[in-house]
Amino acid sequence: MTACMSSVPTSDFSDSSLSVIWSCPRVGDIHDADLQERVQHKLDFKTKPVGSLGVLEQQALRMACILGTDTPQLEAPQMVVFAADHGLAAKGVSAYPVDVTWQMVENFLAGGAAVSVLSRQHGIALNVVDCGVARDFAVRGQDPEHKLPQASEPRLWRRKVAYGTADCSEGVAMTAEQCAHALRNGAQLVKSLPGNALLLGEMGIGNTSSASLLLARLCGEPVQEVTGAGTGLNAEGLARKIAVLRQVLDHHAGVSDPLAVLAAMGGLEIATMTGAVLQAAAERRVIVVDGFITTAAVLVASRMQPHVLQRCIYAHRSGEPGHQRMLAHLQAQPLLDWQLRLGEGSGAALAWPLLQSACTMLNEMASFESAGVSTKS
Numbered sequence: 001m002t003a004c005m006s007s008v009p010t011s012d013f014s015d016s017s018l019s020v021i022w023s024c025p026r027v028g029d030i031h032d033a034d035l036q037e038r039v040q041h042k043l044d045f046k047t048k049p050v051g052s053l054g055v056l057e058q059q060a061l062r063m064a065c066i067l068g069t070d071t072p073q074l075e076a077p078q079m080v081v082f083a084a085d086h087g088l089a090a091k092g093v094s095a096y097p098v099d100v101t102w103q104m105v106e107n108f109l110a111g112g113a114a115v116s117v118l119s120r121q122h123g124i125a126l127n128v129v130d131c132g133v134a135r136d137f138a139v140r141g142q143d144p145e146h147k148l149p150q151a152s153e154p155r156l157w158r159r160k161v162a163y164g165t166a167d168c169s170e171g172v173a174m175t176a177e178q179c180a181h182a183l184r185n186g187a188q189l190v191k192s193l194p195g196n197a198l199l200l201g202e203m204g205i206g207n208t209s210s211a212s213l214l215l216a217r218l219c220g221e222p223v224q225e226v227t228g229a230g231t232g233l234n235a236e237g238l239a240r241k242i243a244v245l246r247q248v249l250d251h252h253a254g255v256s257d258p259l260a261v262l263a264a265m266g267g268l269e270i271a272t273m274t275g276a277v278l279q280a281a282a283e284r285r286v287i288v289v290d291g292f293i294t295t296a297a298v299l300v301a302s303r304m305q306p307h308v309l310q311r312c313i314y315a316h317r318s319g320e321p322g323h324q325r326m327l328a329h330l331q332a333q334p335l336l337d338w339q340l341r342l343g344e345g346s347g348a349a350l351a352w353p354l355l356q357s358a359c360t361m362l363n364e365m366a367s368f369e370s371a372g373v374s375t376k377s
Helices: 033-044 054-067 087-091 099-110 114-122 176-192 207-219 235-251 258-265 268-282 292-304 306-311 321-329 346-364
Strands: 078-084 125-132 155-158 197-203 286-289 312-314
Touching: 033 054, 033 346, 054 286, 054 306, 054 312, 054 346, 078 099, 078 114, 078 176, 078 268, 087 235, 099 114, 099 125, 099 197, 114 125, 114 346, 125 176, 125 268, 176 258, 176 268, 197 268, 197 292, 197 346, 207 235, 207 258, 207 268, 207 292, 207 321, 258 268, 258 292, 268 286, 268 292, 268 306, 286 292, 286 306, 286 346, 292 306, 292 321, 306 312
Parallel strands: 078 125, 078 197, 125 155, 197 286, 286 312
Antiparallel strands: none
């Protein structure tokens, strides 16, 4: 796809013509008290003390409710790593140069990154999406649109909207049109992927800055309290990063609508991911959320369609200070707390076998009656 460029640097979503590019899918309420009661009954009468498998039981119940069945099966899981560059990186908000974005995309595709290794280990299809990397990638054998990734052969999807965002300390990161194109790209990609589980990953030098900005503006958090070292900034670098982010927030002081905030200070990978999350939620896929940046996309999506949150499972609590605040705003309980801060989708891949175990336990573990085991007297 060729880059979609706009000559008008605005993030105004009031233009009705943007609905031709993308319209937000409706995400309905999937709460089903009868189903929840049936699944809870199954769990309570397994051959164990009630609740003795703890969070594993909670996750089995959650996936049953997401998929709408008391015998949930996770099928053809899709790890999607959204990649893009950030104009704000030129202001020194990251410890690494912007070239790392495209270099890591190549590493994902070569099978050498953490998310590559973990996806391969757990049989998760790895999709890498060029949403706005500041470099083009060589033609690959998997380029035809009908080809899907195999367990040991990642797939690059070319969905470049622009060669990175603009510097959001000086103007909007994306025009409204660019943001709408990114949202559409994410939705259309999910429509083309098999399975009923979407695992979120990302890559983009400078994208922890965007996540902090989105949290600060959408949730009213002090930016200095939700901004961390990211890729490893020292104390001086962190102070510089916070100063730059304050400048961005001041520059966009009047922006509050979720889509306008996303366009003004988000990233092309976050916007594409937001579109993917909304579509996956509309299709009742299990959405496995990784760390700070992927949770930021869920935050934006939930401000447009609150029932998105019913479909989400949070893999871990990141070492980034902003992630803890963001999870609290979403009332989310992450599965792991391992001081992970790599991103890529690595935490989602690590959590995946726990979700498989939860479904297997619900579906295959015997009940007291079927096993002929006496219940509590």
